[in-house]
Amino acid sequence: MNSRRWPLGTLAALAISMGAASAAQAQEWVSLFDGKTLSGWTVGGGGSETKWEVVDGEIRGSGKASMLYSPKTYKNFKYRAEVKINDHGNSGLYFRSPTNKGNFVDGYEAQIDSTHTDPIRTGSLYGFVHVYKKLVPPDTWFTYEIECVDKVWRGKPGAFITIRVNGEELYQFMDFANTWKDGGYFAFQQHDPGSKVSIRKIEVQELP
Template sequence: MKTTITLSIACLLACSGFMYSQAPGEWMSLFDGKTLNGWKVGKNADTFSVQDGAIVVAGPTAHLFYEGPVGNHSFKNFEWKAQVKTMPGSNSGMFIHTAFQEGGWPAQGYEIQVNQSHTDWRKTGSVYGVQDVKETFVKDDEWYTEDITVQGKQVTVKINDKVINTYTEPDSLTNSTIKRRLSRGTVALQGHDPKSKVLYKDIMIRILPD
């Protein structure tokens, strides 16, 4: 009996590990729609809450990092997407290849901009400060899909399934941008400022082959 129970537990753990290692190309949810389980925030944690199946970002500057089991929260090549809604004058961002920080702007990885009408001229889909977009493709107060694919040295951003920005990282980078590069890391959502309110739901990722 003891041997049977032990084998059953081992099988359950193995199946669970397989689920979270996930086969390349399989979509996995990073957000359960009810809690922030699997996510971690340092300072100003109250900036993030869950309401009506969405992560609501509203408050002082803060960043919410995925630290859950999918891919052991360390991604190299992947596609990450979410349904997003911005309120008028709001600013946010979706970070890739980043790492948890207690506070401040993330030093590692790239920010993919979320902004239709904030005063910052870098609009939704910008690879922030590296390859920026000036045009807006969606309106505030409407749900849209923001999709980010990282494959090797290339980042592709789609808005409502339309490619609006493709950035290829150069082979050599200056010392000042050494951390702002494609490597491996987790993903994160940005709380920009107290006047910005942005909602995220249906947050999904799929790991792509190396």
């Protein structure tokens, strides 16, 4: 039997290369929207008076209050989407939602709101951290990015949630109450008949 001895430097280089490849694979962005259909997504609530449709490569929500849920659940992740809300419109980007039945109060909500009568604006983590400044004008595309990872800080476990708008980090919120501690669905909210939300380029990175 022939055996081959590898120089230590070569073995180290191989290990580094394999580690880098594994890290790159782990950090790959996966698209959740094919730009043509709502395949795999589920509408919760609203009945026949709500509408979720794909037009010109984007998802559009209108009509009666409802939710649009992702095909599967996620716990630790980076998540991003390009979003646009109409003038006086209201929506939300939900995550760790334990249900896909159309309940507004289940899961964390990253607010989508530029000029609605509700003064809690885009960039807010609804019920936890509120932003009252208008960061994005209505009818304007922007990139929303959420990172949610379970960590331990000074011996206390919690969900560490980072919110970014157009690449700018607004804050990191540490939820030591573990309000939504399990994995859950992503969802988009259709808040009311006067709201019209558009979404495109929905992507996720699952994290350990």
